[in-house]
Amino acid sequence: MSEPNIPQEGFPPEEQKPSEGESPKKEKQSFSADCYGWLQALTVALLILIVVFTFFFRIIGVDGSSMVPTLTDGDMLLLQCIAYEPEQGDVVVLHKDFSEFHSPIVKRVIAVGGQTVEIDYSTSTVYVDGEPLDEPYLGEPMYVPNNAYEQGTYWEVPEGSIFVMGDNRNASADSRHSELGVVDTRYVLGKALCILLPFQHIGAIH
Numbered sequence: 001m002s003e004p005n006i007p008q009e010g011f012p013p014e015e016q017k018p019s020e021g022e023s024p025k026k027e028k029q030s031f032s033a034d035c036y037g038w039l040q041a042l043t044v045a046l047l048i049l050i051v052v053f054t055f056f057f058r059i060i061g062v063d064g065s066s067m068v069p070t071l072t073d074g075d076m077l078l079l080q081c082i083a084y085e086p087e088q089g090d091v092v093v094l095h096k097d098f099s100e101f102h103s104p105i106v107k108r109v110i111a112v113g114g115q116t117v118e119i120d121y122s123t124s125t126v127y128v129d130g131e132p133l134d135e136p137y138l139g140e141p142m143y144v145p146n147n148a149y150e151q152g153t154y155w156e157v158p159e160g161s162i163f164v165m166g167d168n169r170n171a172s173a174d175s176r177h178s179e180l181g182v183v184d185t186r187y188v189l190g191k192a193l194c195i196l197l198p199f200q201h202i203g204a205i206h
Contacts (some may be wrong), residue, residue, distance in 0.1 A: 046173070052081035057081060058190055060093055060104060066166035067106050069139045070205065076197040079190030086162050088112055088128070091205050094164070096187040099181040106187060107174050117155045117163045121166070142169040150176045157182050159169055
């Protein structure tokens with residue numbers, strides 16, 4: 001009489017032993033599934049970033065020195081483009097061709113619709129609605145421009161427009177320039193929120 005096939009202690013029955021090559025195959029399938037999952041996640045994340053930076057935010061570089069010392073040439077800015085209404089003191093990027101300027105420019109909002117602007121160069125003071133502005137962001141006093149296009153000293157800002165100036169007042173073509181003047185808010189691309197690059201300049205814009 002034959003004895004029953006009893007598995008030895010510590011070893012599984014013969015029929016329960018995994019066949020050769022089964023484990024590597026499962027590992028390969030698992031690795032492929034993981035890669036596919038990561039690829040899907042990265043694709044979705046990329047699409048979300050494209051939508052966000054197309055409709056809500058924008059990245060733009062500073063060209064020139066008109067906003068020194070607040071911003072310098074080459075700084076990369078993050079702009080808020082949607083649901084933004086310009087306010088006094090904001091740093092904005094706008095695109096309106098005038099004189100020899102045919103690319104976006106960065107300026108500070110000095111006054112909004114319904115306000116008046118007056119400049120007293122003798123005291124280097126800007127008045128909005130008769131009140132002097134506190135401007136700690138300026139690097140030096142303003143001097144009387146020698147440009148024939150920038151001889152004005154008083155402006156009334158219509159509704160839906162803004163009056164802008166560069167922080168580097170003595171090297172800035174802005175709303176004082178008769179060919180730019182007050183700017184319709186539809187020319188505003190967005191508000192500059194922060195500096196992204198270079199790394200030594202990273203931070204919020206005040």
